[in-house]
Amino acid sequence: MEHWIRHLPKAELHLHIEGTLEPELMFELAKRNAVALRFGSIEEVRAAYQFADLQSFLDIYYEGAQVLLHEQDFYDLTWAYLERVQAQHVRHVEIFFDPQTHTDRGVPFETVIRGIHRALDDGERKLGISHQLIMCFLRHLSAEAAIATLEQALPFRDWIIGVGLDSSEVGHPPEKFVTAFARARAEGFLTVAHAGEEGPPEYVWQALDQLKVKRIDHGVRSIEDSALVERLRADAIPLTVCPLSNVKLCVYDTMEHHSLKELLNAGLCVTVNSDDPAYFGGYVNENFLAAHQALGLSKRELYRLARNSFEAAFLDDGSKETLIAELDTYVKSAAF
Numbered sequence: 223m224e225h226w227i228r229h230l231p232k233a234e235l236h237l238h239i240e241g242t243l244e245p246e247l248m249f250e251l252a253k254r255n256a257v258a259l260r261f262g263s264i265e266e267v268r269a270a271y272q273f274a275d276l277q278s279f280l281d282i283y284y285e286g287a288q289v290l291l292h293e294q295d296f297y298d299l300t301w302a303y304l305e306r307v308q309a310q311h312v313r314h315v316e317i318f319f320d321p322q323t324h325t326d327r328g329v330p331f332e333t334v335i336r337g338i339h340r341a342l343d344d345g346e347r348k349l350g351i352s353h354q355l356i357m358c359f360l361r362h363l364s365a366e367a368a369i370a371t372l373e374q375a376l377p378f379r380d381w382i383i384g385v386g387l388d389s390s391e392v393g394h395p396p397e398k399f400v401t402a403f404a405r406a407r408a409e410g411f412l413t414v415a416h417a418g419e420e421g422p423p424e425y426v427w428q429a430l431d432q433l434k435v436k437r438i439d440h441g442v443r444s445i446e447d448s449a450l451v452e453r454l455r456a457d458a459i460p461l462t463v464c465p466l467s468n469v470k471l472c473v474y475d476t477m478e479h480h481s482l483k484e485l486l487n488a489g490l491c492v493t494v495n496s497d498d499p500a501y502f503g504g505y506v507n508e509n510f511l512a513a514h515q516a517l518g519l520s521k522r523e524l525y526r527l528a529r530n531s532f533e534a535a536f537l538d539d540g541s542k543e544t545l546i547a548e549l550d551t552y553v554k555s556a557a558f
């Protein structure tokens with residue numbers, strides 16, 4: 223079964239590229255860029271990855287990102303992720319990046335996006351992984367700052383499929399960004415938002431009704447509101463769920479208590495993703511395996527999750543059909 227899961231063709235739709243910074247690369251870039259780290263060793267960095275909640279993670283995640291300065295750094299970060307997930311049979315990725323984490327440190331928007339985009343292009347040509355890029359606004363910063371970031375992105379609009387919302391959720395509801403998201407939609411961007419990770423179901427309603435999102439990132443607390451579950455099901459709004467992240471950040475005390483299976487069996491388009499794999503102990507396959515082991519997911523449910531990852535992707539119907547056909551061929555040949 224483990225072999226079968228590892229080889230399933232899949233897409234990853236909830237992945238922060240800054241969250242793929244492994245301690246080894248953090249040290250290499252710190253040395254290359256003469257950035258001082260407060261950690262003495264790779265083991266010390268890993269030992270610091272014990273989180274009580276989302277904020278305790280974000281503090282260390284923004285700190286780690288300080289080693290990223292030049293276009294090549296963003297290229298190397300993205301390329302390392304693509305090489306890893308190619309080995310995990312990932313066929314398509316939709317990657318978040320947080321421009322404000324870098325522009326607020328004086329790194330130009332252009333430096334960030336050029337490095338990421340060049341690696342994604344190489345990933346398509348050399349590794350056969352298709353891609354989309356989603357720009358996230360940091361919700362702990364102002365709505366005006368989000369609009370300024372959107373304006374910086376306009377010259378690169380062809381490289382960005384949509385905008386999202388991440389960082390500290392509680393106290394920064396989706397409604398704070400209603401103008402920024404309206405402007406983004408008017409400029410032709412699709413919209414997604416982190417909601418219902420630590421925040422209440424009300425934030426998921428706001429993301430749907432006020433930000434007009436096409437997908438909800440996390441959304442696991444939707445299970446607390448049956449009317450919301452019905453809305454997500456009726457409108458076929460996918461949830462990009464990140465099991466290891468939710469346990470690491472104490473949204474659930476154990477994986478056995480995770481709502482993934484319940485959400486899936488309520489008829490929602492649930493997908494499995496890694497969020498910030500360098501920090502949460504695993505890439506997408508480790509998330510599939512951890513959820514499978516704790517929740518006893520059947521082959522049929524695992525197939526559904528993989529299929530959902532393609533159906534929920536921001537791809538045209540033809541590309542989705544090709545990927546789903548590959549999945550179906552795999553499942554048939556592997557004696558489903």
Ligand code: HPA
Pocket residue numbers: 238241276388389390391416419467497498
């Ligand atoms: N939630 C909010 N913000 C984030 C996350 C997350 O899971 N990962 C990176 N930024």
Ligand code: ZN
Pocket residue numbers: 236238388416439497
């Ligand atoms: Zn996330």
